[in-house]
Amino acid sequence: MVPSGSQVPTAHFFQPGACEPMSPSFSPDIIARIKDETDIGEVVGRHVNLKAAGSILKGLCPFHKEKTPSFIVTPARGTYHCFGCSAGGDVISFIMEIEGLSFPEAVEVLARPLNIDLSSYLADEEGEGERRSFHRANEAATKIWTQALAEPRLGGRAMEYLRERGFGAKVLRDFDVGWAPGGSGWLEKELAKAGVDSELAHRADLLRTGDRPGSYAYFRNRIIFPIRSISRQVVGFGGRILGEGQPKYLNSADSTYFSKSRLLYGFAASRMPIAREKEALLVEGYLDLIALAQAGITNVVATCGTAFTEEQAKLIRRSARAVKLVFDGDKAGRKAAVRSADVALRTGLEPKIVSLPAGQDPADVVIGQGPEAMHRLLAEAQNFLPFLKGLADAHGGSREVTERALRQGLGSIAGIPDALRRAYVLQEASEVFGMPLDLLQETMESLQKQEKRPSGAYSRPSAPPGQEPAPPPPEMPGYLANEDPEDADSDPRGAVRAARPHARGPRVRHRLSRINIPRVERELFWHILVDDSGKAALLFAQQRGDLPFFLDGASLLADEFSAWAATPAGPDTPTPREFVLERWNQWGDEAYRAFISQLLDRGDLPANIDFAQVITDCLGRLRQGHESSGG
The missing domain is CATH 3.90.580.10 (Zinc finger, CHC2-type domain)
Incomplete structure (x- = not known):
């Protein structure tokens, strides 16, 4: 409890992890x-x-x-x-x-x-002045873009799209939804009229410089969603492209004042409804949240274009202990729900998973079928373990698939911080999967011990000659472990091509190698692309050698990472992701663009990734796969 009679603190202006810089106390x-x-x-x-x-x-x-x-x-x-x-x-x-x-x-x-x-x-005017300038620039941009959406000449096409989707003008105003027109010079001129000079606009990442002279607007031809901090300041933006083009969603880059993995879209407004309902609804998309709010469902938050993180889960825990995961009704949505439920359990939340109709997202349901349909689906939400068992049953219910689902669940249970809660959930696992409690207890304790091993301890044991190596344990990092029981065959048809002529097709070759080469390639390039520190790209450039790649667009992306690593480092050096997206239009390879979009759609990485292990492990497995298949 807060002691009676608040005193003027000498602590920093914002607490660590609150996505705000630190500054001194008030007078x-x-x-x-x-x-x-x-x-x-x-x-x-x-x-x-x-x-x-x-x-x-x-x-x-x-x-x-x-x-x-x-x-x-x-x-x-x-x-x-x-x-x-x-x-x-x-x-x-x-x-x-x-x-x-x-x-x-x-x-x-x-x-x-x-x-x-x-x-x-404030005593420290310089640091606080910079923060307020950042917020002032973002507020000015928000106003400019919301006015553009309301202006038929500029935002008519975007407004027509939103109306066709079922969004009314009031809810769009409530969330300050805007429109960023095309044309590099338009935003710079409008910001100047609002008193935001070019230098400040660049510092706020509203404008950027590229290979050509002059500046360009970072967000162009996109519907804009301002992202507010817990203190209701605009700290960043999400942008959805209208029509064809990639990437579909673009977010402000992380900075001193903005961290996507530590924020939840809509949390400033939904915090009290969440506290009243004692439950949060977590959705993936900005429009999903806005659609639910329009229908009167206000205890909703959305991830800011990232995978659900522990920092975001801890934000929800400020107001509630229960969270319902309301993700898209497709395979990607189900996988995201399983990953998010694992994060929720590990941070002390009690997750339930809502199953939407096939191919529909929350906005489709609530706008197309009404709030009552969504309330029915919410009432039918399943606990994590019954959901996993249902996935296994839906895919044949074989021993192998069911065991994979159970191991996935036990790995998550092992991470529950409260011992009593962990015991209750383990008992539920015994009942749901029909397995002896003592056996599950023993297995879970084994997983807990393995989780405590130091980084690099997850080396796969050598298999006897002629036998396939044992599958990786489910608690291993996501780049090696299956992420849900549906992942029995994760290779989409037509996703693989040969990087050079071979007597056999690449799909036959990677299957003969006993290593899922396309899957390892996807994990490798995802880690490199979304690591804004650049560590993964540097390690990759140092270790890739002459390794060939099979996935469409992978070879070109590998060359782009090497090109980024060769650029001189400096304060203005872009992240690998920014480098790739800035040079996006130089390449006419649609497969390359589609590959990048698929990687970005997976969101950002969890915290504390050991990049040295990931890159070395993935490259080693790829080389092993090529060698064992005769490549």
Whole structure:
């Protein structure tokens, strides 16, 4: 609990991991002014049903369960206190506790309706000034793009598309959805009119420079979705292309002020609905969230173009312990749900998976069939383990497929931090899969021990001559382990081509090698492309040698990574992803573009990847595959 009477802290301006830079404390004068000018009864009344009792207000305490009101607010003093759990403090500490904010975040939330500019009350003007300039540029861009969407001459085509999808003008305004027209010079001129010069626009990553003279807008011909931090500042953008073109979704690059893996789209608005419902709905797409909000379902958050991360899961845990995963009704959606459920379990959340009709996303369901259809599907959500068992049964229910599903589940259970919760879920696994509890306990403990091995401990044991090596254990990193029971044959037809003439076709060759070469190639190039640190690309360039690649577009992408690694390093050096996308239009190879789009659609990497192991392991397996097949 926050102690009574908030003091001016000497801590950093934002807590680590909150996607905000650090800066110093506020002056005592501004803290006193905010307390004096804020009606604590009104603020608390947004969260608690208060009733007047003389000079105080009474209600049920929001910080513990009770049937008789023991929570009071004293407006004259600007304080609250609970006689049941001893929670107490002032309006700032209340906002910190009820909304899970740091002290500076709570101060900002309270200062905004008072029209108080906090920048003049900070000791470190330079660092805070840079942050506020960044936000000012993003707010200006947001306004420019929302106006463009409403202007038929500029955003008519985008608005027509959104209306055809079933989105009304009000919900689009509520979420500040905008339109970024084509043409490199348009945004720069509009930003200049708004007082944002070219230098600031470049620092905010709204403008970029390329091989040609002048600047170009990073977002062009895209529907724009502003991404707000927990303190409701615009810190980045997502852009969806309209019509043909790749990549389908483009996000602001990570920076000092923006980290996709640490933010959830819509969380600033949905945090309190999530707390009221005691449950969050997690979707993948911006439009999925907006469609559900339009239908009155507001306890929804979306990933910002990334795979679900532990940092995002911890954000949800501020408001609820339960999360329903509402992903697309296709194989990719089911795989994403399994991965996300694993992350949820490991961070103390209780996940359920919602199965949508084949080929439909949440927006299709709620707009096409109405909110009632979505509520029915939500009510039918399955726990993680029954969902895994259902996947296995849907794919024949063979011993091999069922065992793979069970091992997948046990690997996730092993990561549950709370021992009691882990025991309950393990009991559920025994009941769902019909296996002895003691056997599952023994297997899970073995997985836990393997998870604690140091990096590099997952080397596959050598197999006796003539025998296939044992499959990798399910707890191994995702680039080697199957990610769900559906992955029995992950090679899409027509996805493989020969990089050079061979007597045998490449599909026959990679099957004879006993190593799924296309799958390893996809994992290898995905890790390199989305690693914005560049470590993976550098390692790849050093180790690739003359290794051939089979997937369409893979050889060209490999050359692009080598070209990036050969460029001089400097403060303006693009990430491998930025390098590839900036040179996108130089290549007319549609297969190359499709390959990159497939990789980007998988989202970003989980944290703490050992790139040296990944790159070395994948390249080694590819060489082994070529050698064993006679390549």
